Amino acid sequence: MADYSFGYGGIGSGLDISSIVSQLVAADRAPQDARLNKLEAAAKFKLSGLGSITSAFDGLKTALDALQKADALGARSVRTVGSGTGSGAGADAQAVTATVGKGTPVGRYEIEVLSLASAHKLVGGGVAVGTTFGAGQLRLGIGADFVDIEVKAGATLADIRSAINAAAASHGVQAALLTSDEGQHLSIAGSKTGAANAISITVAEGDGELHSLISGLEERAPAADAEVLIDGLRTTADGNSIADAVPGLTLKLQKSGTATIEVNADPAGSRAAVEGFVKAYNAALKAIKDVTGYNAETRTPSALTGDAQVRGAAAQLRDAMGGMLAELAGQGFDGRTLGLQTRGFPNADGSLVLDAAKFDAAMADNAAGIAAAFTGENGLAARLKTVVGGYVGSDGAFTARKGSLDDQVKDVAKRREALEARMDAVARRYQAQFVALDSLMAQMSTTSNYLGQQLSMLSAQAKAK
Known part of the structure:
Protein backbone atom coordinates (compact mmCIF):
# COMPACT_ATOMS: atom_id res chain seq x y z
CA MET A 1 0.00 0.00 0.00
CA ALA A 2 1.28 3.45 -0.87
CA ASP A 3 2.45 5.93 1.76
CA TYR A 4 0.25 9.05 1.56
CA SER A 5 2.10 11.18 4.15
CA PHE A 6 3.25 14.46 2.63
CA GLY A 7 4.91 16.34 5.46
CA TYR A 8 2.07 18.74 6.21
CA GLY A 9 1.08 18.74 9.84
CA GLY A 10 -1.97 20.99 9.91
CA ILE A 11 -0.47 24.31 10.84
CA GLY A 12 -3.75 26.13 11.01
CA SER A 13 -5.90 23.32 12.41
CA GLY A 14 -3.45 21.19 14.35
CA LEU A 15 -4.84 18.11 12.63
CA ASP A 16 -2.60 15.14 11.58
CA ILE A 17 -3.62 15.48 7.94
CA SER A 18 -1.27 12.72 6.63
CA SER A 19 -2.72 10.19 9.05
CA ILE A 20 -6.31 11.23 8.30
CA VAL A 21 -5.73 10.97 4.52
CA SER A 22 -4.12 7.54 4.88
CA GLN A 23 -7.05 6.26 6.94
CA LEU A 24 -9.65 7.65 4.56
CA VAL A 25 -7.88 6.14 1.52
CA ALA A 26 -7.55 2.82 3.37
CA ALA A 27 -11.28 2.84 4.08
CA ASP A 28 -12.01 3.52 0.40
CA ARG A 29 -9.56 0.81 -0.71
CA ALA A 30 -10.58 -1.96 1.73
CA PRO A 31 -13.72 -3.32 -0.01
CA GLN A 32 -12.08 -3.21 -3.44
CA ASP A 33 -8.93 -4.89 -2.12
CA ALA A 34 -11.04 -7.57 -0.46
CA ARG A 35 -12.88 -8.26 -3.70
CA LEU A 36 -9.65 -8.54 -5.71
CA ASN A 37 -8.03 -10.73 -3.05
CA LYS A 38 -11.01 -13.04 -3.16
CA LEU A 39 -10.90 -13.28 -6.96
CA GLU A 40 -7.16 -13.94 -6.97
CA ALA A 41 -7.30 -16.51 -4.16
CA ALA A 42 -10.14 -18.37 -5.86
CA ALA A 43 -8.29 -18.50 -9.20
CA LYS A 44 -5.03 -19.67 -7.61
CA PHE A 45 -6.87 -22.27 -5.50
CA LYS A 46 -8.44 -23.69 -8.64
CA LEU A 47 -5.09 -23.58 -10.44
CA SER A 48 -3.46 -25.66 -7.72
CA GLY A 49 -6.20 -28.29 -7.94
CA LEU A 50 -6.12 -28.27 -11.72
CA GLY A 51 -2.33 -28.65 -11.63
CA SER A 52 -2.64 -31.79 -9.50
CA ILE A 53 -5.13 -33.37 -11.89
CA THR A 54 -3.15 -32.38 -14.98
CA SER A 55 0.02 -33.89 -13.53
CA ALA A 56 -1.81 -37.15 -12.79
CA PHE A 57 -3.35 -37.26 -16.28
CA ASP A 58 0.09 -36.59 -17.82
CA GLY A 59 1.41 -39.56 -15.83
CA LEU A 60 -1.44 -41.71 -17.08
CA LYS A 61 -0.78 -40.67 -20.67
CA THR A 62 2.90 -41.59 -20.28
CA ALA A 63 1.96 -45.02 -18.93
CA LEU A 64 -0.49 -45.54 -21.80
CA ASP A 65 2.18 -44.51 -24.32
CA ALA A 66 4.42 -47.25 -22.94
CA LEU A 67 1.60 -49.81 -22.88
CA GLN A 68 0.54 -49.01 -26.44
CA LYS A 69 3.90 -50.02 -27.94
CA ALA A 70 3.78 -53.24 -29.93
CA ASP A 71 6.43 -54.88 -27.74
CA ALA A 72 5.08 -53.56 -24.41
CA LEU A 73 4.01 -57.06 -23.37
CA GLY A 74 6.85 -58.77 -25.22
CA ALA A 75 9.34 -59.12 -22.37
CA ARG A 76 11.64 -62.09 -22.81
CA SER A 77 14.03 -64.16 -20.71
CA VAL A 78 17.03 -66.03 -22.08
CA ARG A 79 19.26 -68.83 -20.82
CA THR A 80 21.82 -71.31 -22.04
CA VAL A 81 20.50 -74.85 -21.64
CA GLY A 82 23.37 -77.16 -22.55
CA SER A 83 25.11 -78.33 -25.66
CA GLY A 84 23.66 -78.16 -29.15
CA THR A 85 23.88 -80.55 -32.04
CA GLY A 86 26.36 -78.67 -34.22
CA SER A 87 29.42 -80.45 -35.57
CA GLY A 88 33.00 -79.57 -34.82
CA ALA A 89 33.94 -78.57 -31.31
CA GLY A 90 32.38 -80.49 -28.47
CA ALA A 91 29.61 -79.31 -26.18
CA ASP A 92 30.57 -76.15 -24.32
CA ALA A 93 27.91 -74.12 -22.54
CA GLN A 94 30.35 -71.23 -22.12
CA ALA A 95 31.05 -70.84 -25.82
CA VAL A 96 28.45 -68.07 -26.02
CA THR A 97 26.34 -65.90 -23.73
CA ALA A 98 23.21 -64.04 -24.79
CA THR A 99 21.05 -61.06 -23.93
CA VAL A 100 17.54 -60.56 -25.22
CA GLY A 101 15.21 -57.64 -25.92
CA LYS A 102 11.44 -57.29 -26.15
CA GLY A 103 9.68 -59.08 -28.97
CA THR A 104 12.45 -61.58 -29.70
CA PRO A 105 10.95 -64.72 -31.29
CA VAL A 106 10.45 -67.36 -28.62
CA GLY A 107 12.31 -70.61 -29.25
CA ARG A 108 15.54 -72.60 -29.03
CA TYR A 109 18.55 -71.62 -31.10
CA GLU A 110 21.41 -74.06 -31.71
CA ILE A 111 24.68 -72.13 -31.72
CA GLU A 112 28.06 -73.38 -32.90
CA VAL A 113 30.97 -70.96 -32.63
CA LEU A 114 33.43 -71.98 -35.34
CA SER A 115 35.94 -69.19 -34.76
CA LEU A 116 36.26 -65.87 -32.95
CA ALA A 117 37.02 -62.52 -34.52
CA SER A 118 40.56 -61.32 -33.89
CA PRO A 222 45.32 -62.83 -38.06
CA ALA A 223 42.74 -60.17 -38.84
CA ALA A 224 39.79 -62.55 -38.84
CA ASP A 225 36.01 -62.42 -38.74
CA ALA A 226 33.97 -64.40 -36.24
CA GLU A 227 32.18 -67.34 -37.79
CA VAL A 228 29.15 -68.99 -36.21
CA LEU A 229 26.36 -71.37 -37.16
CA ILE A 230 22.90 -70.45 -35.91
CA ASP A 231 20.50 -73.33 -36.47
CA GLY A 232 22.89 -74.45 -39.18
CA LEU A 233 22.96 -71.07 -40.93
CA ARG A 234 26.43 -69.56 -41.30
CA THR A 235 26.93 -66.00 -40.06
CA THR A 236 30.14 -63.96 -40.04
CA ALA A 237 30.86 -60.75 -38.14
CA ASP A 238 33.86 -58.47 -37.70
CA GLY A 239 33.43 -58.62 -33.92
CA ASN A 240 32.55 -61.15 -31.26
CA SER A 241 29.09 -59.71 -30.70
CA ILE A 242 26.31 -60.64 -33.12
CA ALA A 243 23.07 -58.67 -32.81
CA ASP A 244 21.36 -58.92 -36.18
CA ALA A 245 21.04 -62.65 -36.83
CA VAL A 246 17.94 -63.12 -34.62
CA PRO A 247 15.76 -60.01 -33.97
CA GLY A 248 16.33 -58.78 -30.43
CA LEU A 249 18.91 -61.47 -29.56
CA THR A 250 22.54 -60.46 -28.96
CA LEU A 251 25.15 -63.20 -28.87
CA LYS A 252 28.47 -62.67 -27.09
CA LEU A 253 30.98 -65.15 -28.48
CA GLN A 254 33.43 -66.44 -25.86
CA LYS A 255 35.31 -69.28 -27.57
CA SER A 256 34.83 -72.06 -30.07
CA GLY A 257 32.18 -74.57 -29.06
CA THR A 258 28.47 -75.23 -29.07
CA ALA A 259 25.53 -74.14 -26.94
CA THR A 260 21.75 -73.93 -27.07
CA ILE A 261 20.08 -70.58 -26.35
CA GLU A 262 16.49 -70.73 -25.14
CA VAL A 263 14.29 -67.63 -25.40
CA ASN A 264 11.08 -67.64 -23.37
CA ALA A 265 8.26 -65.22 -22.67
CA ASP A 266 8.71 -63.31 -19.41
CA PRO A 267 5.24 -62.74 -17.89
CA ALA A 268 6.63 -60.82 -14.92
CA GLY A 269 8.55 -58.48 -17.21
CA SER A 270 5.47 -57.89 -19.36
CA ARG A 271 3.35 -57.34 -16.27
CA ALA A 272 5.44 -54.26 -15.39
CA ALA A 273 3.83 -52.25 -18.22
CA VAL A 274 0.31 -53.15 -17.06
CA GLU A 275 1.20 -52.45 -13.42
CA GLY A 276 2.52 -49.04 -14.46
CA PHE A 277 -0.79 -48.32 -16.20
CA VAL A 278 -2.85 -49.48 -13.21
CA LYS A 279 -0.81 -47.30 -10.84
CA ALA A 280 -1.15 -44.24 -13.09
CA TYR A 281 -4.90 -44.80 -13.63
CA ASN A 282 -5.52 -45.06 -9.89
CA ALA A 283 -3.39 -41.95 -9.29
CA ALA A 284 -5.58 -40.00 -11.75
CA LEU A 285 -8.76 -41.05 -9.95
CA LYS A 286 -7.23 -40.19 -6.56
CA ALA A 287 -6.16 -36.76 -7.82
CA ILE A 288 -9.73 -36.06 -8.93
CA LYS A 289 -11.11 -37.23 -5.59
CA ASP A 290 -8.64 -35.09 -3.63
CA VAL A 291 -9.45 -31.85 -5.46
CA THR A 292 -13.23 -32.34 -5.57
CA GLY A 293 -13.82 -33.66 -2.05
CA TYR A 294 -15.65 -31.89 0.77
CA ASN A 295 -14.67 -32.11 4.43
CA ALA A 296 -17.99 -32.39 6.26
CA GLU A 297 -16.41 -32.04 9.70
CA THR A 298 -14.68 -28.76 8.96
CA ARG A 299 -17.17 -27.77 6.25
CA THR A 300 -14.24 -27.05 3.97
CA PRO A 301 -14.47 -27.55 0.20
CA SER A 302 -11.51 -28.60 -1.93
CA ALA A 303 -10.12 -26.59 -4.84
CA LEU A 304 -12.60 -27.92 -7.39
CA THR A 305 -15.49 -29.19 -5.30
CA GLY A 306 -18.57 -29.46 -7.50
CA ASP A 307 -16.63 -28.55 -10.65
CA ALA A 308 -18.58 -29.84 -13.66
CA GLN A 309 -15.55 -30.25 -15.93
CA VAL A 310 -13.63 -32.38 -13.45
CA ARG A 311 -16.69 -34.48 -12.62
CA GLY A 312 -17.14 -35.03 -16.34
CA ALA A 313 -13.51 -36.13 -16.72
CA ALA A 314 -13.87 -38.65 -13.90
CA ALA A 315 -17.10 -40.03 -15.35
CA GLN A 316 -15.63 -40.28 -18.84
CA LEU A 317 -12.52 -42.05 -17.55
CA ARG A 318 -14.56 -44.58 -15.53
CA ASP A 319 -17.03 -45.18 -18.37
CA ALA A 320 -14.22 -45.79 -20.85
CA MET A 321 -12.44 -48.16 -18.49
CA GLY A 322 -15.66 -50.01 -17.69
CA GLY A 323 -16.41 -50.49 -21.37
CA MET A 324 -12.92 -51.78 -22.05
CA LEU A 325 -13.06 -54.25 -19.15
CA ALA A 326 -16.34 -55.52 -20.59
CA GLU A 327 -14.66 -55.96 -23.99
CA LEU A 328 -11.78 -57.85 -22.39
CA ALA A 329 -14.26 -60.12 -20.65
CA GLY A 330 -15.94 -60.74 -24.01
CA GLN A 331 -12.58 -61.91 -25.37
CA GLY A 332 -12.16 -64.34 -22.49
CA PHE A 333 -10.03 -62.04 -20.34
CA ASP A 334 -12.33 -61.32 -17.40
CA GLY A 335 -11.15 -60.50 -13.90
CA ARG A 336 -10.94 -64.15 -12.87
CA THR A 337 -8.81 -65.01 -15.90
CA LEU A 338 -6.68 -61.90 -16.49
CA GLY A 339 -6.60 -60.64 -12.91
CA LEU A 340 -7.49 -57.06 -13.92
CA GLN A 341 -10.70 -55.61 -12.49
CA THR A 342 -12.14 -52.68 -10.56
CA ARG A 343 -11.90 -52.68 -6.79
CA GLY A 344 -14.92 -54.26 -5.16
CA PHE A 345 -16.98 -53.71 -2.00
CA PRO A 346 -16.42 -52.21 0.54
CA ASN A 347 -13.88 -49.98 -1.23
CA ALA A 348 -15.56 -49.76 -4.63
CA ASP A 349 -14.12 -46.46 -5.83
CA GLY A 350 -13.56 -47.29 -9.49
CA SER A 351 -9.84 -47.90 -9.05
CA LEU A 352 -8.16 -50.93 -10.65
CA VAL A 353 -6.51 -53.94 -9.05
CA LEU A 354 -4.23 -56.44 -10.78
CA ASP A 355 -3.71 -59.98 -9.53
CA ALA A 356 -0.10 -60.71 -10.49
CA ALA A 357 -0.42 -64.50 -10.32
CA LYS A 358 -3.51 -64.56 -12.53
CA PHE A 359 -2.00 -62.15 -15.03
CA ASP A 360 1.22 -64.17 -15.30
CA ALA A 361 -0.76 -67.37 -15.81
CA ALA A 362 -2.90 -65.73 -18.50
CA MET A 363 0.22 -64.43 -20.27
CA ALA A 364 1.77 -67.89 -20.20
CA ASP A 365 -1.41 -69.29 -21.71
CA ASN A 366 -2.19 -66.63 -24.36
CA ALA A 367 0.43 -63.88 -24.53
CA ALA A 368 -0.40 -62.98 -28.12
CA GLY A 369 -4.11 -62.48 -27.37
CA ILE A 370 -3.46 -60.30 -24.34
CA ALA A 371 -0.88 -58.24 -26.23
CA ALA A 372 -3.38 -57.67 -29.06
CA ALA A 373 -6.04 -56.56 -26.56
CA PHE A 374 -3.79 -54.03 -24.82
CA THR A 375 -1.31 -52.76 -27.41
CA GLY A 376 -1.32 -51.37 -30.92
CA GLU A 377 -3.50 -48.75 -32.58
CA ASN A 378 -6.80 -50.40 -31.61
CA GLY A 379 -5.86 -51.76 -28.20
CA LEU A 380 -7.06 -50.68 -24.79
CA ALA A 381 -4.10 -48.34 -24.27
CA ALA A 382 -4.66 -46.40 -27.51
CA ARG A 383 -8.38 -45.91 -26.94
CA LEU A 384 -8.02 -44.84 -23.33
CA LYS A 385 -5.21 -42.50 -24.35
CA THR A 386 -7.67 -40.76 -26.69
CA VAL A 387 -9.87 -39.98 -23.68
CA VAL A 388 -6.95 -38.74 -21.60
CA GLY A 389 -5.57 -36.74 -24.53
CA GLY A 390 -8.80 -34.75 -24.65
CA TYR A 391 -7.82 -33.16 -21.33
CA VAL A 392 -4.03 -32.73 -21.47
CA GLY A 393 -1.62 -31.59 -24.14
CA SER A 394 -1.62 -28.38 -26.14
CA ASP A 395 -5.30 -28.73 -27.15
CA GLY A 396 -6.58 -30.38 -23.96
CA ALA A 397 -9.52 -29.11 -21.96
CA PHE A 398 -7.44 -28.82 -18.77
CA THR A 399 -4.80 -26.86 -20.67
CA ALA A 400 -7.42 -24.40 -21.93
CA ARG A 401 -8.88 -24.14 -18.42
CA LYS A 402 -5.46 -23.34 -16.98
CA GLY A 403 -5.00 -20.63 -19.59
CA SER A 404 -8.31 -19.08 -18.58
CA LEU A 405 -7.40 -19.12 -14.87
CA ASP A 406 -3.98 -17.66 -15.62
CA ASP A 407 -5.73 -14.85 -17.47
CA GLN A 408 -7.91 -14.21 -14.41
CA VAL A 409 -4.83 -13.85 -12.20
CA LYS A 410 -3.27 -11.47 -14.73
CA ASP A 411 -6.52 -9.49 -14.88
CA VAL A 412 -6.52 -9.11 -11.09
CA ALA A 413 -2.95 -7.77 -11.28
CA LYS A 414 -4.04 -5.20 -13.88
CA ARG A 415 -7.03 -4.22 -11.76
CA ARG A 416 -4.72 -3.75 -8.77
CA GLU A 417 -2.61 -1.36 -10.82
CA ALA A 418 -5.74 0.55 -11.81
CA LEU A 419 -6.91 0.62 -8.19
CA GLU A 420 -3.55 1.98 -7.10
CA ALA A 421 -3.84 4.79 -9.64
CA ARG A 422 -7.39 5.62 -8.45
CA MET A 423 -6.32 5.63 -4.81
CA ASP A 424 -3.45 7.97 -5.61
CA ALA A 425 -5.98 10.36 -7.17
CA VAL A 426 -8.29 10.02 -4.15
CA ALA A 427 -5.39 10.71 -1.81
CA ARG A 428 -4.42 13.82 -3.73
CA ARG A 429 -8.05 15.05 -3.58
CA TYR A 430 -8.26 14.46 0.17
CA GLN A 431 -4.91 16.18 0.67
CA ALA A 432 -6.08 19.24 -1.30
CA GLN A 433 -9.34 19.38 0.66
CA PHE A 434 -7.66 19.14 4.05
CA VAL A 435 -5.00 21.65 3.11
CA ALA A 436 -7.77 24.04 2.06
CA LEU A 437 -9.60 23.33 5.33
CA ASP A 438 -6.43 23.93 7.30
CA SER A 439 -5.88 27.22 5.48
CA LEU A 440 -9.47 28.32 6.13
CA MET A 441 -9.20 27.40 9.80
CA ALA A 442 -5.95 29.37 9.99
CA GLN A 443 -7.72 32.42 8.53
CA MET A 444 -10.66 32.01 10.92
CA SER A 445 -8.27 31.68 13.81
CA THR A 446 -6.52 34.89 12.72
CA THR A 447 -9.87 36.70 12.37
CA SER A 448 -10.99 35.39 15.76
CA ASN A 449 -7.82 36.60 17.40
CA TYR A 450 -8.21 40.04 15.76
CA LEU A 451 -11.83 40.38 16.87
CA GLY A 452 -10.84 39.32 20.35
CA GLN A 453 -8.20 41.98 20.46
CA GLN A 454 -10.64 44.62 19.20
CA LEU A 455 -13.27 43.67 21.74
CA SER A 456 -10.67 43.80 24.50
CA MET A 457 -9.64 47.26 23.40
CA LEU A 458 -13.28 48.48 23.32
CA SER A 459 -13.86 47.03 26.76
CA ALA A 460 -10.77 48.79 28.10
CA GLN A 461 -11.83 52.11 26.57
CA ALA A 462 -15.31 51.82 28.08
CA LYS A 463 -13.87 51.22 31.54
CA ALA A 464 -11.52 54.21 31.17
CA LYS A 465 -14.53 56.56 30.65
Missing part, protein backbone atom coordinates in the same frame (compact mmCIF):
# COMPACT_ATOMS: atom_id res chain seq x y z
CA ALA A 119 42.64 -58.22 -34.43
CA HIS A 120 45.73 -58.25 -36.62
CA LYS A 121 49.15 -58.39 -34.99
CA LEU A 122 52.62 -58.38 -36.56
CA VAL A 123 55.92 -59.00 -34.73
CA GLY A 124 59.40 -58.49 -36.20
CA GLY A 125 62.69 -60.25 -35.71
CA GLY A 126 65.27 -59.37 -33.06
CA VAL A 127 67.28 -56.17 -33.48
CA ALA A 128 70.28 -55.28 -31.38
CA VAL A 129 69.73 -52.45 -28.95
CA GLY A 130 71.14 -49.20 -30.36
CA THR A 131 70.76 -50.21 -34.01
CA THR A 132 70.01 -47.24 -36.23
CA PHE A 133 68.32 -46.98 -39.62
CA GLY A 134 68.73 -44.71 -42.60
CA ALA A 135 66.15 -42.13 -43.67
CA GLY A 136 63.07 -43.43 -45.42
CA GLN A 137 59.32 -43.61 -45.58
CA LEU A 138 56.92 -46.38 -44.52
CA ARG A 139 53.39 -46.83 -45.74
CA LEU A 140 51.01 -48.41 -43.21
CA GLY A 141 47.67 -49.76 -44.38
CA ILE A 142 44.71 -50.28 -42.04
CA GLY A 143 41.97 -51.88 -44.07
CA ALA A 144 41.27 -49.46 -46.91
CA ASP A 145 43.09 -46.54 -45.20
CA PHE A 146 46.77 -45.65 -45.50
CA VAL A 147 49.15 -43.41 -43.59
CA ASP A 148 52.73 -42.48 -44.42
CA ILE A 149 55.40 -42.60 -41.73
CA GLU A 150 58.63 -40.61 -42.03
CA VAL A 151 61.79 -42.27 -40.70
CA LYS A 152 64.64 -39.86 -40.03
CA ALA A 153 68.27 -40.73 -40.61
CA GLY A 154 69.82 -42.36 -37.55
CA ALA A 155 66.43 -43.40 -36.15
CA THR A 156 66.44 -46.21 -33.59
CA LEU A 157 63.79 -48.90 -33.33
CA ALA A 158 62.21 -46.88 -30.52
CA ASP A 159 62.05 -43.85 -32.83
CA ILE A 160 60.30 -45.93 -35.52
CA ARG A 161 57.81 -47.20 -32.94
CA SER A 162 57.03 -43.64 -31.83
CA ALA A 163 56.61 -42.46 -35.43
CA ILE A 164 54.13 -45.27 -36.15
CA ASN A 165 52.12 -44.42 -33.05
CA ALA A 166 52.03 -40.73 -33.89
CA ALA A 167 50.70 -41.42 -37.38
CA ALA A 168 48.44 -44.42 -36.86
CA ALA A 169 47.10 -44.28 -33.28
CA SER A 170 43.93 -42.53 -34.47
CA HIS A 171 43.31 -45.48 -36.81
CA GLY A 172 43.40 -47.98 -33.96
CA VAL A 173 46.99 -49.19 -34.46
CA GLN A 174 49.50 -49.41 -31.62
CA ALA A 175 53.23 -50.15 -32.02
CA ALA A 176 55.33 -51.45 -29.14
CA LEU A 177 58.84 -52.75 -28.43
CA LEU A 178 59.21 -56.28 -27.09
CA THR A 179 62.49 -57.57 -25.65
CA SER A 180 63.79 -61.14 -25.86
CA ASP A 181 67.12 -62.94 -25.84
CA GLU A 182 67.42 -62.06 -29.52
CA GLY A 183 67.14 -58.30 -28.88
CA GLN A 184 64.31 -55.83 -29.45
CA HIS A 185 61.27 -56.69 -31.57
CA LEU A 186 58.88 -54.25 -33.26
CA SER A 187 55.24 -55.22 -32.59
CA ILE A 188 52.38 -53.65 -34.53
CA ALA A 189 48.82 -54.49 -33.39
CA GLY A 190 45.38 -53.34 -34.39
CA SER A 191 42.60 -52.69 -31.89
CA LYS A 192 39.77 -53.45 -34.33
CA THR A 193 38.85 -57.05 -35.02
CA GLY A 194 37.73 -58.42 -38.37
CA ALA A 195 39.28 -59.21 -41.74
CA ALA A 196 38.42 -55.74 -43.03
CA ASN A 197 40.85 -54.24 -40.49
CA ALA A 198 43.99 -56.08 -41.60
CA ILE A 199 47.30 -54.24 -41.23
CA SER A 200 49.93 -54.00 -43.97
CA ILE A 201 53.26 -52.16 -43.93
CA THR A 202 55.68 -51.55 -46.77
CA VAL A 203 58.83 -49.49 -47.39
CA ALA A 204 58.14 -46.66 -49.81
CA GLU A 205 61.68 -45.30 -49.48
CA GLY A 206 64.63 -46.56 -47.47
CA ASP A 207 67.85 -48.53 -47.24
CA GLY A 208 68.38 -52.25 -46.95
CA GLU A 209 68.24 -52.28 -43.17
CA LEU A 210 64.79 -50.67 -43.19
CA HIS A 211 63.63 -53.18 -45.84
CA SER A 212 65.02 -56.01 -43.70
CA LEU A 213 63.15 -54.73 -40.64
CA ILE A 214 59.79 -54.57 -42.37
CA SER A 215 60.17 -57.82 -44.33
CA GLY A 216 60.97 -59.58 -41.06
CA LEU A 217 57.52 -58.84 -39.61
CA GLU A 218 55.53 -62.04 -39.07
CA GLU A 219 51.82 -62.47 -38.42
CA ARG A 220 51.20 -63.59 -34.86
CA ALA A 221 47.41 -63.05 -34.89
